[in-house]
Amino acid sequence: MNGSSSARLVLVLVVLVALAALPSVADAMGQPALTSLATRILIYGIAAASLNLVLGYGGMVSFGHAAFFGIGGYVVGILYQHYASGEPLFGFVPGSNQLLVTVPAAILVSGVFAAIIGALSLRTSGVQFIMITLAFAQMLFFFFVSLKAYGGDDGLIIRRANEVPGLNMRDKQTVYYVCLAAAAIFFVLLWRVVNSRFGNVLVGLRQSERRMAAVGLPVYRYKLAAFVISGMGAGLAGALMANFMRFASPDMLHWTKSGELMVMVILGGVGTLFGPLAGAAVFIILETVLAAWTEYWQLGLGAILLFVVLYTHGGVQALALRLVGRRV
Amino acid sequence: MTLFLEQMLNGLQFGVMLFLMAAGLTLIFGIMGIINLAHGSIYMVGAYAGTLVIGQTGSFLLGILAALGAAAVTGVVMEMVVIRRLYRRDHLDQVLATFAIILILNQLVTILFGRQPLFVPMPPLLEGSVELLPGLVYPVYRLSIILVGLLVAAGLYLLINRTRIGMLVRAGSTNRDMVRALGVDIRMLYTLVFGLGALLAGLAGLMAGPILAVQVGMGEQILITTFVVVVIGGVGSIRGAFFASLIIGVVDTMLRAYLPGLLRQVMVGSEADALGAGISSMGIYLLMALVLLVRPKGLFAADS
Numbered sequence: 001m002n003g004s005s006s007a008r009l010v011l012v013l014v015v016l017v018a019l020a021a022l023p024s025v026a027d028a029m030g031q032p033a034l035t036s037l038a039t040r041i042l043i044y045g046i047a048a049a050s051l052n053l054v055l056g057y058g059g060m061v062s063f064g065h066a067a068f069f070g071i072g073g074y075v076v077g078i079l080y081q082h083y084a085s086g087e088p089l090f091g092f093v094p095g096s097n098q099l100l101v102t103v104p105a106a107i108l109v110s111g112v113f114a115a116i117i118g119a120l121s122l123r124t125s126g127v128q129f130i131m132i133t134l135a136f137a138q139m140l141f142f143f144f145v146s147l148k149a150y151g152g153d154d155g156l157i158i159r160r161a162n163e164v165p166g167l168n169m170r171d172k173q174t175v176y177y178v179c180l181a182a183a184a185i186f187f188v189l190l191w192r193v194v195n196s197r198f199g200n201v202l203v204g205l206r207q208s209e210r211r212m213a214a215v216g217l218p219v220y221r222y223k224l225a226a227f228v229i230s231g232m233g234a235g236l237a238g239a240l241m242a243n244f245m246r247f248a249s250p251d252m253l254h255w256t257k258s259g260e261l262m263v264m265v266i267l268g269g270v271g272t273l274f275g276p277l278a279g280a281a282v283f284i285i286l287e288t289v290l291a292a293w294t295e296y297w298q299l300g301l302g303a304i305l306l307f308v309v310l311y312t313h314g315g316v317q318a319l320a321l322r323l324v325g326r327r328v
Numbered sequence: 329m330t331l332f333l334e335q336m337l338n339g340l341q342f343g344v345m346l347f348l349m350a351a352g353l354t355l356i357f358g359i360m361g362i363i364n365l366a367h368g369s370i371y372m373v374g375a376y377a378g379t380l381v382i383g384q385t386g387s388f389l390l391g392i393l394a395a396l397g398a399a400a401v402t403g404v405v406m407e408m409v410v411i412r413r414l415y416r417r418d419h420l421d422q423v424l425a426t427f428a429i430i431l432i433l434n435q436l437v438t439i440l441f442g443r444q445p446l447f448v449p450m451p452p453l454l455e456g457s458v459e460l461l462p463g464l465v466y467p468v469y470r471l472s473i474i475l476v477g478l479l480v481a482a483g484l485y486l487l488i489n490r491t492r493i494g495m496l497v498r499a500g501s502t503n504r505d506m507v508r509a510l511g512v513d514i515r516m517l518y519t520l521v522f523g524l525g526a527l528l529a530g531l532a533g534l535m536a537g538p539i540l541a542v543q544v545g546m547g548e549q550i551l552i553t554t555f556v557v558v559v560i561g562g563v564g565s566i567r568g569a570f571f572a573s574l575i576i577g578v579v580d581t582m583l584r585a586y587l588p589g590l591l592r593q594v595m596v597g598s599e600a601d602a603l604g605a606g607i608s609s610m611g612i613y614l615l616m617a618l619v620l621l622v623r624p625k626g627l628f629a630a631d632s
Binding site for chain 1: 357363410413414419420421423424427428429430432434435436438439442485548552556559563569587597598599600603605606609612613614616617621624625626
């Protein structure tokens with residue numbers, strides 16, 4: 001382990017400790033809303049980091065990742081509705097309100113959808129890939145809008161967050177710690193993935209697909225595997241979001257949500273492990289601060305985004321590094 | 329039968345509106361290599377400028393001029409300030425920068441005009457309906473949209489195939505670098521193409537005014553459908569955009585008109601309506617996915 005990576009490890013540990021202490025500090029400062037803000041940042045951070053695996057490492061610009069986010073949310077919502085009504089789904093799948101059941105189910109279902117959508121979409125590339133992923137996300141969006149049994153346009157209200165044995169999930173701080181634990185596990189796994197041989201192949205694919213094919217690697221299978229992992233991560237984020245908001249709605253699948261996830265990835269820095277988490281933090285804090293300051297917050301957000309895209313090569317992380325005088 | 333013909337005409341009318349949008353978008357895609365999400369915002373600017381001037385002066389003709397002028401100016405300014413910096417960037421940067429433009433323009437329009445949708449009166453000359461066939465009565469305004477759309481298509485055909493600018497445009501969509509190497513002022517050509525696309529989008533926005541409500545977000549609704557058209561038709565191909573527009577216009581209209589009725593024969597009324605509306609909204613995306621799976625470059629790919 002060389003100097004810079006051990007410094008990074010220290011930084012990660014410091015951030016982790018700070019995040020663990022955050023609810024107590026927020027309460028001490030009399031700002032309990034900070035905990036909710038941090039929960040949203042963690043959840044969107046997971047979703048953005050998942051997107052970054054295909055977008056930043058693999059070079060596949062998916063414009064439909066909100067679909068998997070939404071599916072994750074709806075799995076939690078639909079399972080809860082069947083738990084509440086007592087009727088099994090499709091006649092044989094019992095409903096559930098246990099987080100340790102619903103979240104893995106959400107990850108699994110998102111993964112299946114990612115496998116189907118990815119298998120079809122990855123036959124194209126470039127602009128066509130962007131548009132076909134958007135098309136599949138739109139299809140699912142309209143599917144959930146028309147699904148009257150599960151709220152249709154209005155969405156699905158989850159009256160109580162899923163239960164975890166031994167924890168009081170009605171407490172917002174507990175939900176925060178559950179999300180923090182999920183995020184920690186997720187980022188450790190993601191770190192393992194991007195630093196594995198598989199991760200190196202992905203980066204190679206972004207640089208030159210032809211070269212990877214010439215080396216004799218099954219390009220399509222690698223891309224599909226990355227797409228499925230990425231979809232599962234977004235599904236995890238969606239399931240956590242449904243528990244946090246106690247609500248799942250077609251808005252989670254709207255194409256602007258896919259755009260926002262891409263914005264977070266860009267803001268934080270494409271192709272870096274923790275960049276998307278930083279990007280999510282910047283995005284959500286900006287949104288909150290600007291919205292509190294003026295009704296017309298989108299104007300400021302748009303201007304900042306435009307500036308970041310046009311003038312900072314590599315997002316806020318690179319900008320910060322350049323400001324302290326280190327070239328990236 | 330008359331209902332069917334009427335729906336065909338509605339589909340055709342939606343189709344030519346899509347074509348006005350798609351023609352510009354596909355040229356910008358094909359020649360400049362830019363994914364312009366803000367094309368829908370130009371459509372919105374055209375609609376608002378037209379509505380404003382028609383409301384102030386009562387003259388539809390001045391409204392047309394205002395809409396076209398505002399759209400073209402917005403387009404050219406956008407190209408010179410933002411888009412020009414994106415030519416050498418990857419698609420991701422283009423998507424995000426133009427996404428930012430959408431946020432900015434939507435918010436500016438909200439500040440200027442508020443969130444309430446505006447309604448535009450029909451131009452008096454085009455009010456009323458005509459009987460095309462015995463029993464088939466159709467509004468004049470919608471007919472004139474179809475006519476304008478077809479005229480624009482014919483004009484574009486002549487422009488692209490019969491003029492020097494058109495030749496450069498065709499050359500640019502086949503091989504951009506070669507055109508540059510031959511000493512053509514490519515920046516000028518880019519600005520021109522972008523301005524032309526903006527002009528057409530403004531025209532579409534203006535004509536949509538009396539049929540749809542003029543409101544913030546109207547651009548994004550049509551934008552996504554336009555992308556479907558462009559991708560199905562093949563990026564960079566005007567001919568592809570024309571046929572794909574008509575196909576999408578007719579398919580979408582027909583699904584919306586007939587699907588709920590068909591479903592109602594097998595299920596309860598309200599559920600059939602909801603499901604029918606959902607599936608008909610999904611229809612065009614399904615079509616696009618199918619086309620891309622069979623022909624990954626679209627039906628009329630320019631560079632094959």
